[in-house]
Amino acid sequence: MASPAFDGFGPVPGVDVGQSFVDRRALAAARVHRPLQAGICGTAEQGAESIVVSGGYEDDDDGGDVIIYTGQGGRDPDTGRQVRDQVLTRGNAALVTSLTTGAAVRVVRGSGGARAYSPVSGLRYDGLFRVDDCWSERGRSGFLVWRYRLTQLEQAGSTAQPALPAPRQPMGQQAPGRTTVTTQRIVRSTAVADFVKRAHDYTCQVCDVRLTTPTGAYAEAAHIRPLGRPHCGPDIAANVLCLCPNHHVLFDLGMLAIANDLTILSGAGDFHRDKIREVATHQIDRAYLTYHRSHHAHLEGHV
Amino acid sequence: MASPAFDGFGPVPGVDVGQSFVDRRALAAARVHRPLQAGICGTAEQGAESIVVSGGYEDDDDGGDVIIYTGQGGRDPDTGRQVRDQVLTRGNAALVTSLTTGAAVRVVRGSGGARAYSPVSGLRYDGLFRVDDCWSERGRSGFLVWRYRLTQLEQAGSTAQPALPAPRQPMGQQAPGRTTVTTQRIVRSTAVADFVKRAHDYTCQVCDVRLTTPTGAYAEAAHIRPLGRPHCGPDIAANVLCLCPNHHVLFDLGMLAIANDLTILSGAGDFHRDKIREVATHQIDRAYLTYHRSHHAHLEGHV
Numbered sequence: 206m207a208s209p210a211f212d213g214f215g216p217v218p219g220v221d222v223g224q225s226f227v228d229r230r231a232l233a234a235a236r237v238h239r240p241l242q243a244g245i246c247g248t249a250e251q252g253a254e255s256i257v258v259s260g261g262y263e264d265d266d267d268g269g270d271v272i273i274y275t276g277q278g279g280r281d282p283d284t285g286r287q288v289r290d291q292v293l294t295r296g297n298a299a300l301v302t303s304l305t306t307g308a309a310v311r312v313v314r315g316s317g318g319a320r321a322y323s324p325v326s327g328l329r330y331d332g333l334f335r336v337d338d339c340w341s342e343r344g345r346s347g348f349l350v351w352r353y354r355l356t357q358l359e360q361a362g363s364t365a366q367p368a369l370p371a372p373r374q375p376m377g378q379q380a381p382g383r384t385t386v387t388t389q390r391i392v393r394s395t396a397v398a399d400f401v402k403r404a405h406d407y408t409c410q411v412c413d414v415r416l417t418t419p420t421g422a423y424a425e426a427a428h429i430r431p432l433g434r435p436h437c438g439p440d441i442a443a444n445v446l447c448l449c450p451n452h453h454v455l456f457d458l459g460m461l462a463i464a465n466d467l468t469i470l471s472g473a474g475d476f477h478r479d480k481i482r483e484v485a486t487h488q489i490d491r492a493y494l495t496y497h498r499s500h501h502a503h504l505e506g507h508v
Numbered sequence: 509m510a511s512p513a514f515d516g517f518g519p520v521p522g523v524d525v526g527q528s529f530v531d532r533r534a535l536a537a538a539r540v541h542r543p544l545q546a547g548i549c550g551t552a553e554q555g556a557e558s559i560v561v562s563g564g565y566e567d568d569d570d571g572g573d574v575i576i577y578t579g580q581g582g583r584d585p586d587t588g589r590q591v592r593d594q595v596l597t598r599g600n601a602a603l604v605t606s607l608t609t610g611a612a613v614r615v616v617r618g619s620g621g622a623r624a625y626s627p628v629s630g631l632r633y634d635g636l637f638r639v640d641d642c643w644s645e646r647g648r649s650g651f652l653v654w655r656y657r658l659t660q661l662e663q664a665g666s667t668a669q670p671a672l673p674a675p676r677q678p679m680g681q682q683a684p685g686r687t688t689v690t691t692q693r694i695v696r697s698t699a700v701a702d703f704v705k706r707a708h709d710y711t712c713q714v715c716d717v718r719l720t721t722p723t724g725a726y727a728e729a730a731h732i733r734p735l736g737r738p739h740c741g742p743d744i745a746a747n748v749l750c751l752c753p754n755h756h757v758l759f760d761l762g763m764l765a766i767a768n769d770l771t772i773l774s775g776a777g778d779f780h781r782d783k784i785r786e787v788a789t790h791q792i793d794r795a796y797l798t799y800h801r802s803h804h805a806h807l808e809g810h811v
Contacts, residue, residue: 249723251702298723305726359662399554416754418761420552420601423608450753451719458721 212239214254214308215333222332225324226313229257237330238313244277245296252303252310253296253336256355257328259315267319269357271434272312272334275344276300276351287346297351301339305458309333309358333358338431340459340500354434398426401445404487409449411461411469411481416449425453429463429493436500443490446481459501465491470498515542517557517611518636525635528627529616532560540633541616547580548599555606555613556599556639559658560631562618570622572660574737575615575637578647579603579654590649600654604642608761612636612661636661641734643762643803657737701729704748707790712752714764714772714784719752728756732766732796739803746793749784762804768794773801 217236226232229241238255240246247253258265258272266273276297279289291297303310312334314323323329334355344350407422408415416423427446430438438444446463448456455461455471462470467480467489483489520539529535532544541558543549550556561568561575569576579600582592594600606613615637617626626632637658647653710725711718719726730749733741741747749766751759758764758774765773770783770792786792 293722301721301723305721403553414754416757417763418604418608418757419596419763420604423757423761450757451717454719454721454726454753458726460720460722 212236212254214252215311217311220330222330224330226328226330228327232257232313232328232330237311243296245299247296247299247303249294249298249302251299252306252308253299255311255313256296256300257313257315258318258323259328260317260319260323265318266435267314267322268434269322271357272355273435274300274353274355276353279348279350287344287348287350290349291341291351293341293351300336300351300353301458303336304339304353305454307335309335310355312355312357331357338433338436338457342500356433395426395440397440397442398428398445401426401442401487402447404442404484405447405482408447408482409452410447410483411452411456411478412449413478413482414449414451423450424448425450427453427456429489430496430500436496438493438496442487444493446489447487456497459497462498462501463489463494464498465494515539515557517555518614520614523633525633527633529631529633531630535560535616535631535633540614546599548602550599550602550606552597552601552605554602555609555611556602558614558616559599559603560616560618561621561626562631563620563622563626568621569738570617570625571737572625574660575658576738577603577656577658579656582651582653590647590651590653593652594644594654596644596654603639603654603656604761607639607642607656608757610638612638613658615658615660634660641736641739641760645803659736698729698743700743700745701731701748704729704745704750704790707745707787708750708785711750711785712755713750713786714755714781715752716781716785717752717754726753727751728753730756730759732792733799733803739799741796741799745790747796749792750790759800762800765801765804766792766797767801768797 220235220237226235226237229238232238233241238246238257244257244259245253246255256274258267258274260267265275276291277295278297279287279291281288293301300310302308310333312331313328314331315328316324316326322331334357336353337356338354339351341349341351402424405424406415407424409424424447427448428438428440429444429446430436432438432440446456452461460471463481464470467483469478469481523538523540529538529540532541535541536544541549541560547560547562548556549558559577561570561577563570568578579594580598581600582590582594584591596604603613605611613636615634616631617634618631619627619629637660639656640659641657642654644652644654705727708727709718710727712727727750730751731741731743732747732749733739735741735743749759755764763774766784767773770786772781772784
């Protein structure tokens, strides 16, 4: 089968959520997940099209609508055990790109996975998920692994997910309107986040930028220890930073971290401040800063 | 009725999408839309809770799942005609805040609105919409009006919209997890946008910032003349800028505009470049820059 490097995001026409496939060859023929062996299909530039969750990695954790997925590589082909650090190339890099673009990823479950959510035999297409967190850590084996949290996208019915058309059109003059949307990045906020933004008057704690809008100012709130599984950081002010959108992106990707004395640590260049700004009404709990740093083990060399 | 300044976003428990109300008093009693007269309920700080679309403004344009809504104020109370410029306060400011936070807005239609989508009599709760564009322009009357595009959020069934809980909890120690999510900002991308980002090597055309990520770089693409109704800008490279997230926010809100000689015009402070950067492989069509500037008539004094 001739496989282009990139074939398109989103649902495959004619394939329903919940549809079964007898083996990887049938799955590839249906273009749901094209490689016959690799667990991740995609490129660093475009993002991941699809993954197979089959329980092959000791650190995987399938919670149904939320999957903690381990990257590829570093395993002994005979024993399946992790014997080397994973590196951020190929499929692993593709899933990081999916995080930054928000592209939907097709998820296929195999019979080897978590019993509660996996098919008894063969493989099953389980619909679209979004990569909403990624980090690197020392896995159970002691080696560096890349981990990703994928959250299921809402679907109206088992076969009615919104079509996310593949970016196949040329760069010509057509004006395709809404159907050209392929990816999205989502920035969430909470009531606690709003409190922190107000405490800092919407001024970035890293660079002092304050983005003026017609009605006030715009800033984003970054949870230091992320909300949701597996981090379960609390939604309290001591776990939130007020950042400009640029530094929010860098912080979430681990390109920017904060030492416990509030020194700015970065693998992304210099900043004009040495330490982030604190204000009397908003104190940061250092335990969350420690969690954020250890949570991005790939930064060991940088920060 | 005692009305707090802010009562909460999202669905009202016990009220179904499509539910009818005989008059504004019944609508207010159900807490779907609390003011008895104003068309917009909300505050500049929190955003808009709800609006009533009743055809009162000459510039409204109800397309069903997409509504072009005109802000409040500036009308003669006797004739209903626009006799003054609208200003960006109260409800008008609340809808701008909803754009920047992404908060869901309850939409109620009254019998005075567009025939195809409005109830025959009384009022009807029509579910949650998101403000995804706002601008100011000279209305049919010649006076400045604020306009907003609201797009209906997907819903699984007529009564099954996802609950967006109100930000009512105190700033305490509880760790409420996913249910604290109240708002989100969405940054979309397209294949054309990806082309432009690559042409600039993910470097902001306004400030030359290039955000480094573990797998490359991160930038956002801004459509100069927006996609979708009513602007119907084309999804072509000549209508796209490569921006960092900070300048994307400012550009979309009209705090930053570009002259046809590519000079940066701003009501949001100085920039270290005088003109945006162009590259040989990506030329900008000046007609879209002109559209963007005229589309933000409130900037006349600034830029």
